[in-house]
Amino acid sequence: MVQARHVSHNFGTHWALKNVSFSLNKGEFLFLSGPSGAGKTTLLRLLYASLPLVRGQAEVAGFQLKDLSGRHVVQLRRQVSVVFQDFKILKDRTVAANVALPLEVRGMPARIATKRVNAVLRSLGLEKKALCRCSELSGGEQQRVAIARAIVINPQLLLADEPTGNLDRDLAMHLMEVFKQFHTFGTTVILATHNRDVVESVPGAKRLELVDGHVTNANWQAPDLEIAQTSELPNSRPGCGPDSHKGGRQ
Ligand SMILES: Nc1ncnc2c1ncn2[C@@H]1O[C@H](COP(=O)(O)OP(=O)(O)OP(=O)(O)O)[C@@H](O)[C@H]1O
Structure with a gap:
């Protein structure tokens, strides 16, 4: 690899x-x-x-x-996915929108993408933050968003x-x-x-x-x-x- x-x-x-x-x-x-x-x-x-x-x-x-x-x-x-130290998430967008982005880019149908995003957010304890803007999150939460976005594409x-x-x-x-x-x-x-x-x-x-x-x-x-x-x-x-x-x- x-x-x-x-x-x-x-x-x-x-x-x-x-x-x-x-x-x-x-x-x-x-x-x-x-x-x-x-x-x-x-x-x-x-x-x-x-x-x-x-x-x-x-x-x-x-x-x-x-x-x-x-x-x-x-x-x-x-x-290949990456989680950088400075996260590189889009602060003005919601948690769910950030995590969905790599799936949108790949043309995944929205219904399937939403299911996948919700599952990843749940696994990282972020499900209640799904509709929050990333600018409203703590550093640790933003870090988890970056991780969710990296793993959502398997x-x-x-x-x-x-x-x-x-x-x-x-x-x-x-x-x-x-x-x-x-x-x-x-x-x-x-x-x-x-x-x-x-x-x-x-x-x-x-x-x-x-x-x-x-x-x-x-x-x-x-x-x-x-x-x-x-x-x-x-x-x-x-x-x-x-x-x-x-x-x-x-
Ligand atoms: N863009 C850059 N321009 C100039 N020097 C750089 C740049 N990026 C890294 N360096 C230098 O390269 C060396 C290695 O940096 P790197 O960030 O890879 O280290 P690291 O092991 O990841 O450190 P840390 O654990 O602090 O994140 C350091 O001396 C750093 O100053």
């Missing part, structure tokens, strides 16, 4: 990812961990083709990411960046049950988190740690997995200059 080979990515002079190689089979669950600034979001953005792949090779859901055309980006995103691959970041422990654990349920039905999941409880809530999941853009640890072995020795990593200062890939897709 996901193959990355020697993937690197720079923002100006700063290398946010360095020579990352790993594979994930269909139906696997992967946690990405590592300190702030390690490159987790950058890796998720590359896999969602919201950043262009400049160095290395990567294949996601059968699409080669290098030189991916706009048409293929659209096709890729029919199968994606082949779900990418989630700190999806439990704004939630209390009980809600976070409930949400992990929802993710696990999707995973049971065959969805491949890559979830970036700092939360140890979240990682431990999915026994058997793969774990990959990033430090300073390198893969420094993983809980599995494979010929295509490259682990950098932490002691050999150079000290690099994160750059904060202009994004060298401003042409990156959203």
